[in-house]
Amino acid sequence: MTLRIAVPNKGALSQAASDILREAGYRQRSDSKELTLIDADNGVEFFYLRPRDIALYVGEGTLDVGITGRDLLLDSGAQAIETMQLGFGRSRFHFAGPAGRFEELEELAGQRIATSYVGVVRAFLDQRGIDATVTRLDGAVETSIQLGVADAIADVVETGSTLRAAGLATFGEVILESEAVLIAREGAENAEFDIFRRRVEGVLVARSYVMMDYDIEQANLDRATVLAPGLEGPTISPLGKPGWVAVRVMVPRAGAQRLMDDLYGVGARAILLTDIHACRL
Numbered sequence: 001m002t003l004r005i006a007v008p009n010k011g012a013l014s015q016a017a018s019d020i021l022r023e024a025g026y027r028q029r030s031d032s033k034e035l036t037l038i039d040a041d042n043g044v045e046f047f048y049l050r051p052r053d054i055a056l057y058v059g060e061g062t063l064d065v066g067i068t069g070r071d072l073l074l075d076s077g078a079q080a081i082e083t084m085q086l087g088f089g090r091s092r093f094h095f096a097g098p099a100g101r102f103e104e105l106e107e108l109a110g111q112r113i114a115t116s117y118v119g120v121v122r123a124f125l126d127q128r129g130i131d132a133t134v135t136r137l138d139g140a141v142e143t144s145i146q147l148g149v150a151d152a153i154a155d156v157v158e159t160g161s162t163l164r165a166a167g168l169a170t171f172g173e174v175i176l177e178s179e180a181v182l183i184a185r186e187g188a189e190n191a192e193f194d195i196f197r198r199r200v201e202g203v204l205v206a207r208s209y210v211m212m213d214y215d216i217e218q219a220n221l222d223r224a225t226v227l228a229p230g231l232e233g234p235t236i237s238p239l240g241k242p243g244w245v246a247v248r249v250m251v252p253r254a255g256a257q258r259l260m261d262d263l264y265g266v267g268a269r270a271i272l273l274t275d276i277h278a279c280r281l
């Protein structure tokens with residue numbers, strides 16, 4: 001059976017989503033005008049859709065899997081669940097108003113709030129018993145205050161530069177933290193989905209881990225393996241030097257240089273770092 005996969009067709013998640021799929025060995029479109037693409041060798045079909053609509057297609061079962069933002073999934077109210085965090089498209093969802101105008105969430109009572117995420121904002125306000133008018137805009141919500149359509153906004157913030165440019169500042173707690181996620185319908189997992197999920201997971205692991213090799217005297221081995229225990233345990237092979245062994249272990253890419261210093265300190269030599277191109281854990 002062909003697995004039907006939804007991919008953002010444009011916007012903040014589109015390029016990174018296609019990159020991860022390409023790294024996982026799938027064909028991806030070469031022209032951003034293509035709406036669908038069949039990868040027969042891998043038994044999958046890709047549908048390039050608005051990230052906001054992807055949760056609906058997957059929730060209704062029209063498509064099997066999708067890549068979208070957690071914020072869009074929650075906003076849609078669709079019957080789909082998050083099955084994997086993909087580590088890109090990270091953002092925070094905040095209330096904001098003219099700098100200095102608001103300090104606390106309670107001050108939103110009776111105010112007009114513009115947002116593209118009415119579902120998320122309504123749920124958040126209802127939970128706190130704050131009665132405000134929520135107006136849905138398609139985008140560029142930062143401008144709505146200047147134009148007199150709203151008193152405050154709720155929007156995606158990454159660097160904060162869009163807010164600053166509009167003379168706005170966030171207030172209150174973060175409404176939610178978002179990133180790109182893999183979504184599916186609950187209970188809809190099957191063999192094809194499992195292969196796809198493992199491939200994507202392989203890319204994430206290959207991106208965040210590196211392979212480390214080193215030689216060490218048997219007497220120092222325990223101290224070294226405490227520093228770098230590996231995922232399942234280090235591979236230890238004999239070395240053509242009496243009393244020494246060769247060790248191979250996967251380590252997190254972040255902090256790998258520091259780890260090399262520490263391993264050197266406990267007697268490791270000929271320490272090598274190699275990129276991992278793909279993996280299945």
Ligand SMILES: Nc1ncnc2c1ncn2[C@@H]1O[C@H](COP(=O)(O)OP(=O)(O)OP(=O)(O)O)[C@@H](O)[C@H]1O
Binds near residue numbers: 013069091
């Ligand atoms: N500047 C950003 N940095 C990181 N993630 C972002 C940024 N802007 C949006 N996102 C995330 O990307 C996802 C989709 O947003 P995007 O802006 O691509 O869609 P859109 O607003 O519907 O489309 P467009 O902006 O192209 O009209 C959301 O999950 C959002 O949190």
Ligand SMILES: O=P(O)(O)OC[C@H]1O[C@H](OP(=O)(O)OP(=O)(O)O)[C@H](O)[C@@H]1O
Binds near residue numbers: 157160
């Ligand atoms: O904190 P920043 O790094 O400035 O990023 C946040 C901005 O990026 C997104 O806008 P987008 O370009 O998607 O336009 P849109 O508002 O029309 O969706 C988002 O809606 C914010 O406006």
Ligand SMILES: [Mg+2]
Binds near residue numbers: 011139
């Ligand atoms: Mg946008």
